[in-house]
Amino acid sequence: MSKSRRSEPKESDLEPLPIYHHKSKLVRAVKDSTFLVVTGETGCGKTTQLPQYLHEAGFCKKGKIGITQPRRVAAITVAQRVAQEMGYALGREVGYQVRFDDCTTEDTEVKYMTDGCLLREVLADPGLSQYSVVILDEVHERSLNTDILLGLLKKVFSNPDKANKGRRLPLKVVVMSATMETEKLSAFLGNCPVFVIPGRIFPVKCSFGSAVGPKETESTGYVKEVVKVALDVHTSEMAGDILVFLTGQNEIERACDMLYEKAETIDYRYDVHDRTVEGLLILPLYGSMPTDQQRQIFQPPPRGIRKCVVATNIAATSLTINGIKYIVDSGFVKQLNHNSRVGLDILEVVPISKSEAEQRAGRAGRTSAGKCFRIYNKEFWEKCMPEYTIPEIQRTSLTAVVLTLKCLGVHDVIRFPYLDSPEERFILEALKQLYQFDAIDRRGRVTKLGELMVEFPLHPGLTRAVLKASSYGCPDVMLPVAAMLSVENIFIRPGHPENQKEADQRHRALGSKSGGMNDFATLLSIFQLCKSSEKPSAWCKENWIHWRALKSAFSVETQLREILLRLQQRSDFPVESFDGNKNELFRRCLCAGYFTNVARRSIGKAFCTMDGHGSMVHIHPSSALFENEKDLDWVMFHDVLVTSKVYIRTVCPIRYEWVKDLLPKLHEVDVYELSNVAREEVTDEEMAKWENKEAAKRQQEASAEEALKKLEKRNDEASVSDARARYLQRKQQKQSKTT
DNA sequence: GAGCACTGC
Numbered sequence: 001m002s003k004s005r006r007s008e009p010k011e012s013d014l015e016p017l018p019i020y021h022h023k024s025k026l027v028r029a030v031k032d033s034t035f036l037v038v039t040g041e042t043g044c045g046k047t048t049q050l051p052q053y054l055h056e057a058g059f060c061k062k063g064k065i066g067i068t069q070p071r072r073v074a075a076i077t078v079a080q081r082v083a084q085e086m087g088y089a090l091g092r093e094v095g096y097q098v099r100f101d102d103c104t105t106e107d108t109e110v111k112y113m114t115d116g117c118l119l120r121e122v123l124a125d126p127g128l129s130q131y132s133v134v135i136l137d138e139v140h141e142r143s144l145n146t147d148i149l150l151g152l153l154k155k156v157f158s159n160p161d162k163a164n165k166g167r168r169l170p171l172k173v174v175v176m177s178a179t180m181e182t183e184k185l186s187a188f189l190g191n192c193p194v195f196v197i198p199g200r201i202f203p204v205k206c207s208f209g210s211a212v213g214p215k216e217t218e219s220t221g222y223v224k225e226v227v228k229v230a231l232d233v234h235t236s237e238m239a240g241d242i243l244v245f246l247t248g249q250n251e252i253e254r255a256c257d258m259l260y261e262k263a264e265t266i267d268y269r270y271d272v273h274d275r276t277v278e279g280l281l282i283l284p285l286y287g288s289m290p291t292d293q294q295r296q297i298f299q300p301p302p303r304g305i306r307k308c309v310v311a312t313n314i315a316a317t318s319l320t321i322n323g324i325k326y327i328v329d330s331g332f333v334k335q336l337n338h339n340s341r342v343g344l345d346i347l348e349v350v351p352i353s354k355s356e357a358e359q360r361a362g363r364a365g366r367t368s369a370g371k372c373f374r375i376y377n378k379e380f381w382e383k384c385m386p387e388y389t390i391p392e393i394q395r396t397s398l399t400a401v402v403l404t405l406k407c408l409g410v411h412d413v414i415r416f417p418y419l420d421s422p423e424e425r426f427i428l429e430a431l432k433q434l435y436q437f438d439a440i441d442r443r444g445r446v447t448k449l450g451e452l453m454v455e456f457p458l459h460p461g462l463t464r465a466v467l468k469a470s471s472y473g474c475p476d477v478m479l480p481v482a483a484m485l486s487v488e489n490i491f492i493r494p495g496h497p498e499n500q501k502e503a504d505q506r507h508r509a510l511g512s513k514s515g516g517m518n519d520f521a522t523l524l525s526i527f528q529l530c531k532s533s534e535k536p537s538a539w540c541k542e543n544w545i546h547w548r549a550l551k552s553a554f555s556v557e558t559q560l561r562e563i564l565l566r567l568q569q570r571s572d573f574p575v576e577s578f579d580g581n582k583n584e585l586f587r588r589c590l591c592a593g594y595f596t597n598v599a600r601r602s603i604g605k606a607f608c609t610m611d612g613h614g615s616m617v618h619i620h621p622s623s624a625l626f627e628n629e630k631d632l633d634w635v636m637f638h639d640v641l642v643t644s645k646v647y648i649r650t651v652c653p654i655r656y657e658w659v660k661d662l663l664p665k666l667h668e669v670d671v672y673e674l675s676n677v678a679r680e681e682v683t684d685e686e687m688a689k690w691e692n693k694e695a696a697k698r699q700q701e702a703s704a705e706e707a708l709k710k711l712e713k714r715n716d717e718a719s720v721s722d723a724r725a726r727y728l729q730r731k732q733q734k735q736s737k738t739t
Numbered sequence: 740g741a742g743c744a745c746t747g748c
Binding site: 070071072098099114115116117119120141143144145247248249250286287288312313314316317318333334335336347349392400456457458488489493500504556559620621622626627641643644647 | 740741742743744745746747748
């Protein structure tokens with residue numbers, strides 16, 4: 001470990017990284033206070049260099065340096081590079097840990113990891129006693145896990161004397177962010193010092209278009225506009241590749257078709273500023289694309305050909321393409337938002353934030369100066385685009401988060417120090433759901449079951465079903481289903497109608513192989529058929545199944561099985577017995593996790609949900625139960641999709657008797673009481689008062705049947721029908737545009 | 740009668 005080896009910048013570039021000039025001051029700043037905010041644009045070297053400086057300064061003598069990243073690939077590639085720069089073998093002194101891949105040893109001193117991994121570590125060791133420094137990187141991205149870690153570290157180490165008691169070395173916390181919101185971060189961490197490192201990126205000139213105004217938003221056909229602008233760039237700008245931002249697979253394929261058609265009609269050999277642009281290489285890019293196809297994006301185009309990549313937001317942070325000089329920004333993104341009023345996750349197209357627009361523009365300035373063409377106008381920028389993207393913690397279901405916090409001893413989850421607090425009703429909804437799952441009791445305390453549940457990297461409903469099945473001794477049927485439901489969509493639905501027909505037929509056939517009336521059983525049988533087939537990847541191709549998704553389902557299932565085995569060795573693991581038929585047992589176990597997702601047959605083909613909102617829903621055409629509704633009364637479903645109708649997807653029939661005892665639980669909890677419980681420890685007297693009130697209320701709502709009638713009357717589907725109305729309006733406008 | 744962005748444990 002010679003000092004000189006590490007103290008020189010190892011970049012092959014002649015110019016040292018900007019951070020190099022601040023080395024000694026930076027190390028001093030870390031030593032001087034518990035919290036430090038470091039800010040610097042991409043390319044300043046903070047992610048790779050700071051841990052090396054701290055290592056050299058002796059921070060690893062009594063603990064590790066841990067650096068979190070929001071993405072797996074980033075954690076792995078950065079660790080590789082740092083190991084190389086320090087002259088160590090990866091996995092020894094410098095290592096990384098991500099799910100399914102732990103490349104560290106006990107002696108690892110500098111450890112890169114995903115934020116989710118560190119959160120898991122905190123659950124096992126809340127004081128992070130192994131670390132001398134924890135660095136949270138990319139904090140400006142506001143990922144759910146990073147936000148929670150930030151709150152936890154603040155809560156624990158705001159009182160460093162107390163928190164560092166018994167530690168060999170006081171813990172240092174460094175929070176790294178691109179330039180935005182640094183004052184806010186510093187204020188959050190008790191006005192801690194901020195260290196600014198200049199960046200090393202090239203200027204990007206941005207211009208606004210005229211196509212999209214605030215009143216038009218997504219209905220204007222921005223796809224067409226984006227295509228037009230991209231072609232303009234192609235025919236009038238100097239050499240350099242183009243990156244176009246759109247929102248989804250469908251749009252991207254449409255845009256590529258249009259570009260292809262129009263680029264063909266362009267007279268080849270365009271004379272642009274004395275350079276010859278011969279043609280355009282059009283490449284789509286989105287997450288569910290096969291990986292080898294994704295790789296093509298990175299190859300330089302043939303001589304004289306301009307590359308035009310049409311991508312989702314995947315190109316904003318996850319993938320970096322070299323040679324991009326021009327950005328065409330649609331101004332929209334597809335985002336999953338949780339709606340607590342109806343208890344649904346709704347995937348919708350929304351305008352991006354100003355900070356996100358800057359991020360997109362920045363993609364053109366990585367290797368040289370660039371240009372960014374925004375298709376929307378200045379008015380749209382000012383009136384429709386928020387300053388910053390709403391952080392994930394404010395637009396996601398918090399059930400799992402609240403359980404995690406409670407297990408970490410954070411009783412008052414409402415007044416937890418969030419950098420940005422979620423709305424109280426999101427938290428109340430989470431508390432209610434945890435209570436329904438028996439994960440917390442009426443006093444808001446974690447139950448034994450809750451302690452088991454937090455161990456699983458799954459949505460709490462899935463975990464509940466897995467634990468139920470395990471207590472009945474049949475985890476083998478539930479683990480694969482839970483795994484299949486927690487990975488990305490496994491069904492391929494191609495764009496071309498002929499292939500579509502074939503894919504649909506294949507999927508339907510897989511459904512009937514498993515009995516024909518249970519989508520969960522279909523998932524189980526796909527898992528088993530593929531696993532036992534001789535050539536699983538060929539089997540997937542034949543059946544229009546995503547092999548990549550299925551592979552990850554296999555790994556998830558293995559992981560879940562290991563966790564379960566470990567937990568079953570505990571003496572208090574629940575054991576129950578059942579002597580009905582297996583098919584029924586399977587569905588009953590699912591109900592334990594999904595009794596909130598139960599619907600009863602209503603007028604026509606519609607079903608009415610029992611979740612307290614009484615929304616009208618329809619079975620999705622991809623379900624095996626579709627068009628077999630006649631004999632159905634009660635069904636249970638996994639997820640909801642809002643498009644032309646409100647659809648439930650992944651469905652199976654159930655019997656009312658199975659959920660009869662669970663349904664009252666949907667109505668008995670008064671969330672406001674629960675929130676008071678969450679705020680403070682209640683006395684026995686208060687508790688008794690509350691329980692009396694609850695009992696009286698239960699008497700009033702004598703049966704679930706009655707509650708059901710009430711619900712059907714309430715017909716409280718306002719938000720859903722709003723969303724549906726917007727969708728129909730958009731569709732209509734789109735149609736009128738095309739005719 | 741079909742409209743799924745991206746992460747992460």
